[in-house]
Amino acid sequence: MDKLTDKYLRKRKIPSTACSGCGLGQAHKAMVVAIDELGFDFYDIIWGTSIGCAGRQTFATWKGDNFAGTHGRVYAIARGLRLAIPVEKKLVLTVGDGDAFGIGFNHLLHAARSNAQMTVLVCDNLGYQSTGGQYGWTTPAGVKTDSSPYGMFEPNWVQTEMDILNVLKAAGATFLARHVSMDGRPLVESCKKALQNNGFSLVHCVFPCITNFGKNALGSRNTVNMFNWIKNRAAPLGEEKEDTLWRTGIYHDAINTRPEFSQLMRDKVSEIQRRYQDEGSH
């Protein structure tokens, strides 16, 4: 992505600090391609990051304004920002599965409820990998990690009957999609849709972690095996097989159907101000 790198990313930060072979770059790149195809410039977007590999490795890669939040709080920070930045600026967040679906889940639900404009790209490495590899809320059943030596036996958030995206939909999110990082074009298209929503969008993107997930789940750090392991367990919605873990595609598209959080707030403020002015003129 050399041309795009020049245009949008800080040279000093590319290649990123991710391990070689890590699939995070694919997800990151898809978002940058989507931004480019929609014709945004780097100053149109403010990029926020969380804690963990997804946040750490994408932090300050963006040429434009950046911020890094504490673990799980970035959605609340983003709502505050949303109220204070110019309306036309867009917020993009790259965060991890633990950050979004674990420690930050309460804030994430409220961001969805209020339909605050932000495009949340949840880069899912299937557990807590930057702390060495513990299970998380999307770790597939049976996978051994440092904290699940008998294999992951608790239910996770991506089971069909209790999908996190359904929870977010019920909470009020206006755009939801799921992908794996090797999806290519469909992933870019989902990111574009997400960015076009003046409201809360979330794209859940599973990517291969070679260093810790690969070692724990597959017993090796072989990049190709790890990529195939994920790819073979993903299928587009409607084409799923019995062993499909990740059904990919758009789950919910209600873009621009509900008032956006900061817009609502701005409208209310001007309504109240008008009322005071009217009273004052009497």
Next chain:
Amino acid sequence: MDISIRIGGEAGQGIQSISSIIARTFVRQDYYVFINQDFASRIRGGHNFDQVRISNIPVQAVDDKVHILIALDEETTRQDIDCLADNGVLLFDGDAIGFTTDSSNRFSIPFGKIASEVSKSKIMINSVATGAAIALMDFELSPVLDCLQEQFRQKGSETVEKNQKSATAGYDFVRRNLKEKPHFRVPSAKSVRQKMLLTGSQALALGAMASGLKFYSGYPMSPSTAIMEFVSSRADQYNIVLEQAEDEIAAINMVIGASFAGARAMTATSGGGFCLMAEALSLAGMTETPAVIIVAQRPGPSTGLPTRTEQADLNFVMHAGHGDFPRAILAPGHPEQVLYLMSKAFNLADRYQSPVIVLGDQHFNDSYFTVDELDLGGITIDRGHILTDQDLSAPHEYKRYTPGESGISPRILPGLTKAVLYADSDEHTEEGHITESATVRDQMMRKRMQKLEGLRQEIGPPEIYPAGEAQLVLLGWGSTHGVIKEAVDRLNQNGIAAQMIHYSELFPFNPRHIGTAELRKVRIIAVENNYTGQFADFFSKATGLAVDQRILKYDGRPFTSREIVDQIEDKS
């Protein structure tokens, strides 16, 4: 004998496999080994090193001079060369990192080429380097081969053989090509004793398990995660239930729930996670529920330096949680104390029905210490005053918060007796029912705070080393134990009568433990890994003694004894 070996390179290059083989080799040979791990907050790349110190007397601190520097990458040759001792040797792969030299203390050895030739695998570089380092120390190779055999046994005989061959090739290369005799000589051991090599985290986890831990809940956070991992890996043997929580708020609340029901329960985190626990800490204080919380400190504020060390959360843990309630704070200085202190933590929590915080830090938690033997005899289990049906002649009259001795109310475990239990986070009556009564509030506050005085009598004295009179005192707490002791030894060798006063049981503080009158005549120097000297302030306030100088370090790295000695003003 006191030799330090630094292995520098990128994360993922196998630094730890070299340090652990070297360390285990010498621990087996009855030496004392200390490993400091210095790494960046990255999974791959960056500049990282392990520093292995080998000595025939106990060592528990980093040295600032390195005798053998193994460079696995070019960065190490640049960044770490200054710490090489005058007679130190740099081992590097001139083919790989394009760095040539003819200086006698820069020794180029083709790690990569040797590994490929001997075993057809670049991964064996680590074993080649290990063998080379051993040759530089003029030590025999066979104990290394034994350690490699043990390390790789599970991977099959082929892997064992490849590693052994590679180590031998590295060893032979140095012996053949080293022009002068090696500068250092590590004599081979006379006896082989069973010593143990373990990290602070492992010691803390072991201490908890040996004290009857039954429930652990936590959230991954460096540098505390290794505690959870260790408990997880042994949970089956010790009959422990471990639940990873969705955040630290849930973790400590689960601990309170389990403990309320009677299980010995613990969580571990770092400062940022402990911030989230503050609300529940106060809940434990109000409901009088035992809880043990390990806080492995790292530099803040906020995300700070996630993989580095600091002692800046003392004020925080001392004051965290809204309202006044009793708590105890312990901070081990070395692993030998840990079993005793962890059992004390659980016993105090149970007996005083209060939260107990154990402070570690990255340096303590991640460093490997050599332990002669772990004394399980120091462990007692005292669950405090728990009533069963036999004790209750009239179960319906039981009141959870009846003030007993030292303000402690006998508790029952819910569901296990005929009595009914009410616990309340609101101010409550003896029965545990919510109240707004000013009189009851007064009584209850006094009852709870009385436990603080009980706890104060339980807190042990500081370690004073060496005994006797001194002109200069180095005052410290927690993980600086090893390095302060070493600094004191250095000073005494130079004819300065120095003494260490080291606290590992910090709160509630008992000023009677030290002779304040004598100390008034002595120069007191506080040594702390933080910016303000948090303990020095606390100590002064509690004892009325002035702290004359503060030696403070807050760059995220541990002290060396030389650094401390050099900074002492006015040694007369």
